[in-house]
Amino acid sequence: MGRLIIVSNRTPGKGPAAGGLAVALRKVLTEHEGFWFGWSGKLVEKPEPEAVFEDIEGLNVGKIDLTQHDHHAYYAGFSNSILWPSFHLRLDLATIEGHWYEGYRRVNAQFARALKPHIQADDVIWVHDYHLIPLATELRNLGARNRMGFYLHIPFPTVDALYAIPHHNELMRDLSRYDLVGMQAERDVTAFRDFADHQAPATLSGSPLRTVDFSNTEVKAFPIGSDPDAFAKLATTPAATKMVKRMQRLLEEQALILGVDRLDYSKGLPQRVEAYEKLLANNANFRRQVHLLQVAPPSRDSIKEYQETSDTLDAMVGRVMGHFAEPDWQPLTYVKRAYGQPSLAGLYRLARVGLVTPLRDGMNLVAHEFVACQDPEDPGVLVLSRFAGAAEIFEDALLVNPFDTDETAEALRLALQMPLDERRTRWETLMQAAKTHSVDNWAKHFLEQLTPADGGNKRPPVR
Numbered sequence: 091m092g093r094l095i096i097v098s099n100r101t102p103g104k105g106p107a108a109g110g111l112a113v114a115l116r117k118v119l120t121e122h123e124g125f126w127f128g129w130s131g132k133l134v135e136k137p138e139p140e141a142v143f144e145d146i147e148g149l150n151v152g153k154i155d156l157t158q159h160d161h162h163a164y165y166a167g168f169s170n171s172i173l174w175p176s177f178h179l180r181l182d183l184a185t186i187e188g189h190w191y192e193g194y195r196r197v198n199a200q201f202a203r204a205l206k207p208h209i210q211a212d213d214v215i216w217v218h219d220y221h222l223i224p225l226a227t228e229l230r231n232l233g234a235r236n237r238m239g240f241y242l243h244i245p246f247p248t249v250d251a252l253y254a255i256p257h258h259n260e261l262m263r264d265l266s267r268y269d270l271v272g273m274q275a276e277r278d279v280t281a282f283r284d285f286a287d288h289q290a291p292a293t294l295s296g297s298p299l300r301t302v303d304f305s306n307t308e309v310k311a312f313p314i315g316s317d318p319d320a321f322a323k324l325a326t327t328p329a330a331t332k333m334v335k336r337m338q339r340l341l342e343e344q345a346l347i348l349g350v351d352r353l354d355y356s357k358g359l360p361q362r363v364e365a366y367e368k369l370l371a372n373n374a375n376f377r378r379q380v381h382l383l384q385v386a387p388p389s390r391d392s393i394k395e396y397q398e399t400s401d402t403l404d405a406m407v408g409r410v411m412g413h414f415a416e417p418d419w420q421p422l423t424y425v426k427r428a429y430g431q432p433s434l435a436g437l438y439r440l441a442r443v444g445l446v447t448p449l450r451d452g453m454n455l456v457a458h459e460f461v462a463c464q465d466p467e468d469p470g471v472l473v474l475s476r477f478a479g480a481a482e483i484f485e486d487a488l489l490v491n492p493f494d495t496d497e498t499a500e501a502l503r504l505a506l507q508m509p510l511d512e513r514r515t516r517w518e519t520l521m522q523a524a525k526t527h528s529v530d531n532w533a534k535h536f537l538e539q540l541t542p543a544d545g546g547n548k549r550p551p552v553r
């Protein structure tokens with residue numbers, strides 16, 4: 091295989107601490123010669139057409155600037171107010187402004203123009219996530235015939251949700267320009283096939299849309315993972331235990347329930363707080379015995395729906411505090427900021443319960459990291475949403491329907507009262523799964539599939 095080029099919206103060092111994408115990919119690129127390409131994080135009036143390359147902690151990273159206007163349409167608009175909510179089946183939270191699509195395509199074309207001069211004939215290009223679906227089309231329009239793979243880090247939508255997205259047929263055609271499309275879970279591949287098999291609905295004018303030809307594109311599930319050995323080590327380092335010791339003093343004998351999520355409506359945070367509220371309301375014996383710590387770094391806060399989720403959560407946390415707190419006991423701590431990996435690793439290890447209950451999630455790496463950080467002698471319990479991709483891997487977690495807060499409250503009770511033997515047996519299976527699905531194996535499998543021994547097809551440029 092030639093060099094590896096990774097393309098994503100954010101480049102290393104720019105992602106929030108709780109987002110798994112940058113952490114996961116950095117490792118892959120250090121093993122393969124090549125570079126990472128993406129947005130610089132800067133908004134300027136007139137972007138330079140050429141990318142600027144710099145060394146970031148040993149990684150060669152090419153970056154381009156964007157205009158405020160294009161970035162708004164591409165990132166806050168089409169990517170995060172249309173694609174993100176639709177792919178997460180939250181059409182009620184989508185803002186369908188069709189004109190954002192032009193900005194989305196303009197930015198993808200700008201990425202392609204700046205990247206093309208740096209591509210060599212045998213380079214392999216690996217594009218990441220929903221911001222950059224049209225990139226293969228744009229690169230092929232400029233004559234690139236390289237092997238190109240696309241990996242979707244978020245769930246793939248059901249056919250109906252897909253049809254609600256303006257220009258969904260063009261987006262599907264864009265996906266067909268890749269040699270390989272990777273998804274997080276089998277459920278996503280099934281949803282994709284559902285579209286491929288039943289496409290061509292009538293348009294408003296009554297004429298059927300042209301069907302998309304997927305005969306040159308392989309679509310497969312490659313569930314992403316973490317680096318479980320590195321996390322296991324990290325959890326006992328002095329940097330991790332520093333925070334843990336202080337927490338232990340504060341908690342005394344209380345069992346810690348831990349949630350770590352970007353402040354995003356897909357994470358089901360209000361439902362989670364409600365489930366905890368029910369646990370305390372229905373089991374008075376747990377009061378003073380448990381403590382919920384929810385870490386939730388703010389995310390995409392220029393978007394109204396994110397501000398509203400934040401406001402809802404503020405009100406709910408206030409309600410639970412007012413109802414259950416005593417002068418000498420607090421039922422929960424809610425922190426709206428990001429923490430570094432060492433502190434998180436320590437907290438995961440200290441927690442008796444890892445509460446990972448998104449309403450829908452591509453994978454959820456917090457579940458992987460929580461498992462990896464447990465003490466094998468006295469492991470905590472993972473309470474996991476059945477709608478996270480991770481549920482296909484971690485069958486021995488306590489799987490819950492996060493919309494059913496009674497069920498989540500009951501799972502919390504079971505987790506808190508689970509005997510040591512059962513905790514150990516479940517954890518061993520979970521840790522084995524985390525190791526099988528490590529980020530190293532994920533990248534290896536994807537790249538093996540993308541670069542077959544015979545070199546695969548060289549695609550003709552798109553007309």
Ligand code: G6P
Nearest residue numbers: 100109110111219243244389390
């Ligand atoms: C999810 C997406 C990533 C994204 C991350 C953080 O994990 O799959 O592509 O980078 O969220 O979101 P942000 O909008 O801050 O990049």
